[in-house]
Amino acid sequence: xxxxxxxxxxxxxxxxxxxxxxxxxxxxxxxxxxxxxxxxxxxxxxxxxxxxxxxxxxxxxxxxxxxxxxxxxxxxxxxxxxxxxxxxxxxxxxxxxxxxxxxxxxxxxxxxxxxxx
Amino acid sequence: xxxxxxxxxxxxxxxxxxxxxxxxxxxxxxxxxxxxxxxxxxxxxxxxxxxxxxxxxxxxxxxxxxxxxxxxxxxxxxxxxxxxxxxxxxxxxxxxxxxxxxxxxxx
Numbered sequence: 001x002x003x004x005x006x007x008x009x010x011x012x013x014x015x016x017x018x019x020x021x022x023x024x025x026x027x028x029x030x031x032x033x034x035x036x037x038x039x040x041x042x043x044x045x046x047x048x049x050x051x052x053x054x055x056x057x058x059x060x061x062x063x064x065x066x067x068x069x070x071x072x073x074x075x076x077x078x079x080x081x082x083x084x085x086x087x088x089x090x091x092x093x094x095x096x097x098x099x100x101x102x103x104x105x106x107x108x109x110x111x112x113x114x115x116x117x
Numbered sequence: 118x119x120x121x122x123x124x125x126x127x128x129x130x131x132x133x134x135x136x137x138x139x140x141x142x143x144x145x146x147x148x149x150x151x152x153x154x155x156x157x158x159x160x161x162x163x164x165x166x167x168x169x170x171x172x173x174x175x176x177x178x179x180x181x182x183x184x185x186x187x188x189x190x191x192x193x194x195x196x197x198x199x200x201x202x203x204x205x206x207x208x209x210x211x212x213x214x215x216x217x218x219x220x221x222x223x224x
Contacts, residue, residue, distance in 0.1 A: 035213070037161075044218040045153075045161065045204050061212035062118065095160055102208040103151040103166035110160055 002026040004096055004108035011114045012086050019082040020111045022096030029077040030054040033099035036070060036081050039110075040092045050099060051079060086115045119144050119207050123216035129224045134195045138219045140188045140205035149209035152181055152190045155218075156201045164203075165190065197223075 007021040022034065036048040049060040051070040058070050069082045079096055094111050097104035120143040130136050140150065148168035153161035163172045165181035168188055178193045192199055200223050205216040 037215075045155075045206075045215040047206070047213045047215060050213075059211050097161075099208075101166075102149045103163055103172075104153075104161075104206075105163050105166075105172070107160035107162075 002098065002106045004098060004106055006094075006096060006108035006111045009112040009114070011116070013117055014085075014087055014115055016086050016115075017082070017084050018086055018113065019080050020094060020113065022079040022081075022108050024077045024079070024098070027098070029072075030074050034070075034072070034079040035097050035099055035104055036068075036079075037095045037097060038064075038092045039095065048081075048094075053079070086113075088115050088117075091115045118212055119146060119210060119214055121205055121207055121214055121216035123203075123205060123219050126217065126219060128219060128221045130195055130221065131224045132195055132197055135191065135193045136195060136221065137192075138190045138203055138205075138221075140183075140190070140216050142186045142188070142207055144209075145185050146207045146209035148184045149207055150181075150183070150188050151206045151208065152179075153204045153206065154199075154201045155204065161204065192221075195221075 003025045005023045030053045033050045033052050035050040038046045048064045051058045053072040071080045096108040098106045122141045124139050150168045152165040155161045164175050169181045180191050202218050202220045204218050
């Protein structure tokens with residue numbers, strides 16, 4: 001059974017760093033792109049980017065290029081999303097999802113990130 | 118970037134109704150379009166991919182059609198569990214943009 005399990009909710013202060021995770025199981029992790037999607041409170045879905053675990057090829061959405069870093073560790077079948085300096089505007093739910101051709105078929109449960117002083 | 122515009126943004130309907138949601142793309146995306154359903158506090162769920170292919174396990178009351186720049190999601194005979202927010206997404210070219218969403222509420 002394919003599963004994507006994300007790390008727990010985080011509460012951070014502005015300026016802090018953060019790395020959240022998405023652990024995959026039930027399929028060949030290295031063979032499928034993993035995407036990240038942001039959902040700000042009460043808002044719609046925003047595509048952040050994708051990473052291909054086999055070679056760490058990444059594609060970022062224009063609004064997220066330089067703001068976050070996607071990475072993977074294939075030894076533990078886990079994808080990561082990282083911030084160096086959080087801002088209040090980073091407060092959102094973040095989802096990871098497996099890309100299967102021209103769709104995202106399995107999604108993580110989401111990680112809520114709250115940035116507040 | 119390819120822009121996706123959904124209409125309507127809000128839709129009120131009754132159990133048993135048939136509803137249609139439209140997604141228009143700013144450029145030709147062939148059939149590289151997916152539809153998702155999202156309930157409050159939950160992850161999106163894939164309904165339709167390649168514009169018209171029903172994802173395994175999704176009821177046949179859901180259907181998708183279209184190609185190029187205009188697409189529709191139709192739900193026949195609405196059930197109580199169908200009320201949610203629906204999003205289209207294009208996967209023709211990066212960035213893989215989403216529509217702004219359509220919230221389907223019970224009348």
